[in-house]
Amino acid sequence: MQTIWIVVMLISIAPSEIYTMTKYDYNHVLDLSLRFYEAQRSGKLPKDNRIPWRGDSALNDKGQRGEDLTGGYYDAGDFVKFGFTMASTITLLAWGFLSYRDAYIAAGQEKYGLSAIKWASDYFIKCHVNDTEFYGQVGDFTLDHKFWGRPEELNMSRPAYKIDTEHPGSDLAGETAAALAAVSIIYKFDDPDYSAKCLMHARQLYQFATQFRGLYHEAIIGAAQYYESTDYGDELTWAAAWLYKATGEVRYLDDAEHHYMMYRLKERPNEFFYNKKVAGVQILLAQLTHQQEYVEAAQAFCDFTVDLQKRTPKGLVYIDKFGTLCHAANVAFICLEAADAGISPLKYQEFARSQIHYMLGDAGRSYVVGFGNNPPQQPHHAASSCPDVPEPCGWQEYQHDGPNHQLLKGALVSGPDENDYYLDKRRDYVYNEVTLDYNAGFQSAVAGLRHLQLLEEAKNATRYKSKDK
Template structure:
């Protein structure tokens, strides 16, 4: 579980270590990170393909990750609800609704901002989003109820087995009026609202279904307040505990509903509740748990491009975020120049931050604005250069010359912490491999037999080291929410840098 040890993310500030030697010469002399040209189009294709490796349910005839087969076809049957489909979050076989919703929000935001640059990959991106939203629609079909998890993580983690063989208990968890989960509900509303924008022109009926559901889910989230972690306890913690509380998700959800509907009531809600929802709190970490920075950037768009004056403070706070991550801001980074926030799954912060930099650069450029950080003027070009260096590091411009995207470049992780990838596929080994038997494959030094193309793993340590060990889930486990923001960044780079 890529998030199983992420503790107290609310209290850890993202003073991001992003390296821009040519813009600020002499600050960080990491000359070995200067990169060769990367094939961003190839990386974009693969970053989206990865999601097919994470699919749960009945796979479609056009499934391209062919070593994966149908799995978890009776999910929800224990409570007489159809919960087949959706995504496994990482290298396990549990469907966690909280990070899944964030994944869909970020995939949708990637298409909203950069879909025009995706060319032939736009349709694949939409399909990746729809695989998630179809599931979220099932999970929210009952009024004032959301099914937020399928699977018992403790029992699942005691096994090492293919999802196709899965025989652990498929425990179904839900939130409702008596057991609220404002955080996961508001994130689900954000995902449905953002996705409605993705499908507005190409499938208006589906788009309308998504936005209608988003409105209902947000009302439920706001009316029945509480953190889903409080009631569900060890079944969601420490895996996807809501450490930052639920206020950030309410602000984030309202921001997306305002973006999708332009209904002035959401703007009024933000104006009236912004401060109590922590508009000035939360540091500058952006992740599946903490949405403060993302909400500020999104709301600054309305100020910059739509002249909504009441949102001026969100632009100011977005500028503060930028000033906290430019080189020279005393922020953590590896010797090779990679932003470094946490020992576990650090790449998720690299991909979310890079996406925000490119997105905010677009908002600034469209309104002819810059950011002032003390005596330094930071331009959209500077932000794009910082983001590019981070993406280049992921793709191989680093001291190990290793791509942290599986299947990209000549050298990449081959012992990825991922059950389906590490055990022979159904095609090559049709006999069932029981729960404990899979650990024989887990413990081998052999490369994974199935290449999980496009997966971004947790990444190197603070010294740019990477052991490439399957047991080292801190660094070797991929996750959907690591990839989702990178899709947008790669779409931009694929058609803006040559």
């Protein structure tokens, strides 16, 4: 009888009011996710560092001619800085911030959201040493994976790898151009000089990407083993669309539409992540132009995702065993963006809500470190596995069968398998990996859900005032 009563109660509630009733504190989740990014910072940490177990690290990161390459983010539980996934992360974070800045303000996280984005954009500007040279990786994965410990105690060679005219990377340059274009919009009124600086680098990187074509992992040897890029047409289109959004210059829209046709991006994709931007391209172009072609493409992707994509028994969209939750969060976020363009808003908003709530606890447990019921205790993350200084840290912490010594607040783990099975073991990275890009769509989707709450709270307040009159 209790179940029937709950169903009847929900049916009697207006759909809009459900958004204000959630049992999850989105403000708290945004706070935690931003702390995860702070835990991933490389370089000299700011005075307002909120992660007590982190300190300055990798202060000697340099380019091949001695260029200063300090800063940026460590990619995952290791200490390599991968430009391709870092840029993809920042594009998604910036898109979510632009769309749902009110959520960050309401959560008291606007300052930290800006800081998280700028920490990477500052680094990208350092890496762009001239018009046609860009450092896309610092650190060697093979060397790095022989070390398990604190980034503050790194004692290995950290070579830097770049793309240039002889070794181009249109995907890397294009994605970074998109990220910096998005950042330039954020800072257009807050800091016009910084906005102009980001936009200048975005323009130059886009020109580099289009003039010298190639896949970045063919220039940066070893990248293909971890973050292969299978094409660059989507990044060229993505970059042009973001530059059009940033500048309003029609030539960038013309470029985006040309790339879209040339690289046959109108076909429906099955996923959206760092290596496959097509769905994001379709939705961004639908927002920018409202042209039927892009609207229909965006709807085809989201309808397929919501209605036909494979799911686990408990309802999680299942796209890949690596980054299971990341894939679901990414499509939740961009379908929220599709909803913002007026495409099946209630359907896509409810879908996004179901996916994010699965991650926060609806599946029976939380998959966000430090949040909710039975969250992960052993994320695959070297630094957080270490005890407090001066205790030593090494491979014994990797082997230790117990909670990480430090709480990696806000990290979204890779997640369960297709049957909702999850193993909370540090050594099993398939379930417990954490990375920059895993949190990006997730954080932006949470911001989107908080934004919907704020809209409904405002409507309800207006409704109640009208009744009082």
